[in-house]
Amino acid sequence: MTAGVRPEELHPGCLPPTPSQTIGPYFGFALSWEDGPLVVPEGSEGAIRIEGRVLDGAGVGVPDAMVETWQADPEGRFAHPDDPRGAVEWGEFRGFGRCATDGEGGYSILTVKPGPVPGPGGTMQAPHVTVSVFARGLLQRLVTRIYFGDEEERNGADPILSTLRGGDAVRRTLIADPTDRGYRFDICLQGEDETLFFAI
Amino acid sequence: MDEVERKAKLGEGTPLWPGPGEGLVVPGYRRDHELVDPALDWPAYRGTSLRHPRRPLVPIPGTLADSTGPLLGEDRVGEADFDLTSGHPGEPQGQKIVLHGRVLDGNGRPIPGTLVEVWQANAAGRYWHKVDRHPAPLDPNFTGVGRCMTDSQGRYRFITVKPGSYPWENHFNAWRPAHIHFSLFGRAFAQRLVTQMYFPGDPMFPYDPIFNSVRDPRDRERLICAFDFDATTPQWALGYKFDIVLRGREQTPFEEGHR
Numbered sequence: 001m002t003a004g005v006r007p008e009e010l011h012p013g014c015l016p017p018t019p020s021q022t023i024g025p026y027f028g029f030a031l032s033w034e035d036g037p038l039v040v041p042e043g044s045e046g047a048i049r050i051e052g053r054v055l056d057g058a059g060v061g062v063p064d065a066m067v068e069t070w071q072a073d074p075e076g077r078f079a080h081p082d083d084p085r086g087a088v089e090w091g092e093f094r095g096f097g098r099c100a101t102d103g104e105g106g107y108s109i110l111t112v113k114p115g116p117v118p119g120p121g122g123t124m125q126a127p128h129v130t131v132s133v134f135a136r137g138l139l140q141r142l143v144t145r146i147y148f149g150d151e152e153e154r155n156g157a158d159p160i161l162s163t164l165r166g167g168d169a170v171r172r173t174l175i176a177d178p179t180d181r182g183y184r185f186d187i188c189l190q191g192e193d194e195t196l197f198f199a200i
Numbered sequence: 201m202d203e204v205e206r207k208a209k210l211g212e213g214t215p216l217w218p219g220p221g222e223g224l225v226v227p228g229y230r231r232d233h234e235l236v237d238p239a240l241d242w243p244a245y246r247g248t249s250l251r252h253p254r255r256p257l258v259p260i261p262g263t264l265a266d267s268t269g270p271l272l273g274e275d276r277v278g279e280a281d282f283d284l285t286s287g288h289p290g291e292p293q294g295q296k297i298v299l300h301g302r303v304l305d306g307n308g309r310p311i312p313g314t315l316v317e318v319w320q321a322n323a324a325g326r327y328w329h330k331v332d333r334h335p336a337p338l339d340p341n342f343t344g345v346g347r348c349m350t351d352s353q354g355r356y357r358f359i360t361v362k363p364g365s366y367p368w369e370n371h372f373n374a375w376r377p378a379h380i381h382f383s384l385f386g387r388a389f390a391q392r393l394v395t396q397m398y399f400p401g402d403p404m405f406p407y408d409p410i411f412n413s414v415r416d417p418r419d420r421e422r423l424i425c426a427f428d429f430d431a432t433t434p435q436w437a438l439g440y441k442f443d444i445v446l447r448g449r450e451q452t453p454f455e456e457g458h459r
Contacts, residue, residue: 006416007232007306014306015445017233018422019414021396022247024381026327030319030345031383033276057250064331070269070389080268082227082388096270117264120226130265134394137247139238139413141394143257160260189251199234199257200266200390 020140025064027134028100036098039069039111044092046074048182050146051108054101054133057190061105065135067187069097069109069146071128076115113148119159126154126161133187142197146185149177170196228262228450229390230306238413245409246370262390269389272315274349282348284320284360285341292342294323294361296437299425302354303384305391306448310354317383318346318358325364325378334366359437365404377404377411384444391446398424399440 007016023031040047050069054062072078073090081087097109111129119125129146147155155161155175164171173195176183188195240252280286285296303311321327321344324336328343346358365375379396386392398411405411405420414420422445431439 005235006418007235010232010235011230011306011448014230014232014448015304015308016236016419016422017306017447018393018395018444019236019419020233020238020393021381021413021423022245022410023383023394024396025331026321026329027319027381027383028331029327029329029343030381031317060250062251068392070265072265078264078268080271080387082267083264084226094270096272119263120261125263128265130389132389132392135251137245137249137251139240139242139245139248139410141392142240142253160263164258190253194253194255196255197253197257199231199259200229200262 022136022139023066023134025136027066028064031066031098032100033098036100037107037109039071039094039097039109041092042110044110044112046112047110048113049108049110049179050129050176050183050185051106052176052184052186053105054107054135054187055105055189055191059191061101061103062135062189063101063103063105065101065105065107065133065138067097067099067101067107067109068132068134069111070130070132071095071111072114072117074112074115076117076127116154121159123159124154124157126151126158128158131187133189135189138189142189143200144187144195144197145174146183147175148183149175164196166196226262226264227267229267229388229447230450231259231447232306233447236414236416236419238415242409242413245413266390267388269387269391270385271313271387272385273313276315277347277349281346282356282358284318284344284346284358286359288341288343290341292322292361293339294342294364296359297362298357298359298431298433298437298439299380299397299442300355300357300428300431300439301425301442301444303350303356303386303444303446304354305386305446307451309448310350310352311386311391311446312350312352312354314350314354314387315385316348316350316356318360318380320344320360320380321363321366321378323361323364325366327366332366336364336366362399362438365402370409375404375407377402377408382444384446386446393444393446395444396423397442400424400427
């Protein structure tokens with residue numbers, strides 16, 4: 001984002017990261033896994049659908065996007081050695097979901113609702129799913145978070161949601177609405193309802 | 201840009217919440233990728249116009265969800281998936297190549313056991329994808345999809361053919377330089393990377409808005425593989441080498457003292 005400053009100068013002795021490039025329009029035949037959208041196997045107890053559409057600045061569905069999700073298990077743990085509380089497996093929960101959008105920009109992930117996760121400074125983060133969006137026309141991935149509309153109390157105490165500038169209109173873009181089979185979360189790349197994206 | 205503004209941009213300024221030292225300490229990842237990645241708003245690449253967010257990205261401190269990530273295993277990868285020239289009745293058309301390299305983090309450490317996915321056009325510049333309408337022929341012996349896991353030294357290796365350039369509709373007489381798409385996970389959500397690898401000396405470089413969306417020539421150079429005579433195999437294939445660097449972890453004071 002900054003002209004002139006080099007990674008090598010900021011962090012002597014370190015290697016600069018390889019730059020990002022767009023995923024392009026032709027990834028579907030390579031990156032679509034049969035079980036991609038299944039964070040938990042079909043038929044799992046408590047499984048929910050998180051689904052919605054990826055929309056462009058004209059409000060048109062983006063048919064060549066890919067949505068990826070990463071999240072804690074219902075206990076708020078990660079099956080990963082860098083979780084300082086220790087890596088914990090939770091049944092057949094994979095934590096990771098991947099779904100290419102359909103012709104209308106729709107995606108759908110089968111998962112379970114994550115538990116709250118500790119944040120730095122003794123805070124507690126509300127249940128959330130971390131999201132990457134890739135698409136033709138995106139030169140780097142976009143990162144956002146899905147919070148849950150029926151978690152008002154925890155959302156109110158979440159260290160990220162509660163410190164966002166821009167008020168409710170912006171906060172709303174990060175909150176999935178409950179549906180009869182899970183939650184609905186549209187991702188607007190641009191425009192009035194533009195989703196808030198993070199630099200992580 | 202002054203020091204304070206620069207640091208704030210890199211997330212090294214005052215955090216939104218109390219910093220480490222209290223409660224859970226999460227290993228953070230440096231944000232130097234922001235200095236090398238393309239801008240999202242890049243008019244020369246028309247596809248960005250309705251797809252780039254207008255609001256600036258909001259920096260947030262590293263959290264558990266960013267410093268962990270999917271550790272996808274061997275079960276994703278078939279034994280022959282590294283060989284894009286296999287699995288068909290015959291040999292694909294085109295120049296056979298061995299493409300290899302290492303996946304490293306920004307601290308120079310190899311990343312072992314991480315999934316590498318690649319996809320590409322065939323030697324004539326046509327993708328095995330229903331959306332691709334380029335009239336160049338499909339090759340019944342080449343699909344153009346490969347996967348492998350890095351070994352204990354972070355090494356990967358693919359056998360494939362050199363992809364062709366292909367036309368696209370971005371501007372008059374637009375052709376993409378030959379490239380292979382790469383998708384990498386690393387060990388953390390923060391390290392996720394999708395990129396494209398190019399071949400040395402491609403005459404299309406000056407005309408390609410996607411390649412040139414990476415603004416510093418030194419960074420563009422790092423998207424180009426190198427011809428590798430040592431990996432070139434007599435009577436069989438040319439060798440190319442391409443190392444990939446994912447974001448490095450911030451040094452903790454402990455690590456700093458032991459480098």
